[in-house]
Amino acid sequence: AAAPAAPAAPAAPATADSPGDIVSSEPSSFHPLPHQPTDTKAWKIHYRSTTAKGEPNTVSGTVIVPQDGRKGPRPLITYAVGTVGVADRCAPSAGFPKGTTLEGNLIQQLTLRGWAVAVTDYEGLGTPGDHTYTVGRAEGQAMLDAARAAIRLPEAGLGKDTPVGIMGYSQGGQASSWAAELHGTYAPELDVKGTATGGVPGDLLKVAKFNDGLYGSGLIFMAAIGQDAAFPELRLDSYLNDKGRKLIGALRDSCVADGSVLGSFKTIASMTTKNPLEQPDWKQRLTESRVGGARPDAPVYQYHAFADELIPYAVGTKVRADWCARGANVEWHTVPVGDHVSAVMTQSPYAAQWLAERFAGKEARGNC
The missing domain is CATH 1.10.260.130 (434 Repressor (Amino-terminal Domain))
Incomplete structure (x- = not known):
């Protein structure tokens, strides 16, 4: 993040060659709450991605892997957090070691299932320049490249055949929806099984x-x-x-x-x-940051609180309608009780279970 009076500095040019390549990595730790232990290993990474204008940039993030003795492939979730702010200190990677990242407990639900998780910090959040908050293409690319980077991080023990799920809510719902739409053209080699997205600010x-x-x-x-x-x-x-x-x-x-x-x-x-x-x-x-302009090529679980006080319910239903009209496989859920923040807490377990069924090879029925 730039100083208030200074123009945004460009992100440092990446030394890595392709999107998803690791620029640097260092050991980190994952604590959902302060001092709360988890049976995981974590690494803070800097990796190559792409700006909304198609130029190379470097984005930071965190890769978290359960230490459960599992042999063979394990699923990977590329996870996008909701709004944390635009100052560098708000980045998820800055909060995980201290146990202050807001969605830490939701992410722990995933690691307890034996899944690895890659959490992007997004462009400019923890790297030079202002955070490109709400710029859908930049967010979606940062998410897909976080998955690539996790697979390319040797210590994580993941492979090219790793099944991938995409997950996020609110700002993370915009990012995950964009990642779902971009997958087929931007990162088709990733074996994406499905996307769970909610509270999507589609317009x-x-x-x-x-x-x-x-x-x-x-x-x-x-x-x-x-x-x-x-x-x-x-x-x-x-x-x-x-x-x-x-x-x-x-x-x-x-x-x-x-x-x-x-x-x-x-x-x-x-x-x-x-x-x-x-x-x-x-x-x-x-x-240009609208969601719904392209068909996600893997199934989608989408949810929205009927009484959402920040992202209108009608904005969420329009995304669903646009995706359904394009032939996407969408399972839609209205959250009848609660508001924007409570919806992610009540729905995350269902979204994770839906992803578990995709990883298990079960057919996604959809309800368009």
């Missing part, structure tokens, strides 16, 4: 309009940082008034808890001299 313009001035409005301003990081020609700073510049500067150094409070109940109009979301170039870039 960023609709999500922004829904949250403007409300509890979740901080997410809009974080998304503006992310889009501007991927596409500096959008010139976010040229739209900000003094209040907006102060807020964006504070958000660049915030994680999700404080960032959400800083940005909540603020309108786009109160922070800008004119609304970037009404400009053709911003509209175009946000539209």
Whole structure:
């Protein structure tokens, strides 16, 4: 992450040649909560990936492998976390050794099944430059390349025949949905068995309009940082008034808890001299991150809380409708009780069980 006043620095050029190649690795550790032991080994990795513009970059992440004595191939989940913030210290890899990564307990559900897990930090979160938050293509590519990197990490003991599952919720739902759509063209050699995705922000313009001035409005301003990081020609700073510049500067150094409070109940109009979301170039870039434009080539388990207060339910059902219209195999679940955050906690065990059935070779029936 860049200092607030400085332009985003480009990510360091990778010395590795192909997407998914390991640039560096070092031992780490995985603790779902502070000091909570797990029977796992973990490595922090830097690996080659690709920006939304198709240029090589380096992304960090974590590979976690259960130490259960299992011989032979074990499944691998490439896992994308929900919004953590845009400051480098918010990266999942920074929190795992301390037990402060928000979804640590959800990830432990996977390692207890004997599955290896690769968790991307996403572009710019723990590496130079601003985090490209909400830029779907960059997130999806970082997820697929995290799986490649885990398979190429000798210590992990995985092989080219490793069955792969894709999993994520919220921002991770956008990332996992993009990974599902990109798999066939970007990383077809990965043996992807299925994708479990939820709370998908499939249409960023609709999500922004829904949250403007409300509890979740901080997410809009974080998304503006992310889009501007991927596409500096959008010139976010040229739209900000003094209040907006102060807020964006504070958000660049915030994680999700404080960032959400800083940005909540603020309108786009109160922070800008004119609304970037009404400009053709911003509209175009946000539209490029829509989910539903391509058919996932492996089955999908998708869920969304009916009363989601951050990502409208109708945005999730539109993703389902678009995928179904393209002939995808989608098993849809409405979460009838709860909100955005509670849905991932109640549904993760079902999503993991659905992936277990895919790894076991059972047919995915879908309910389009």
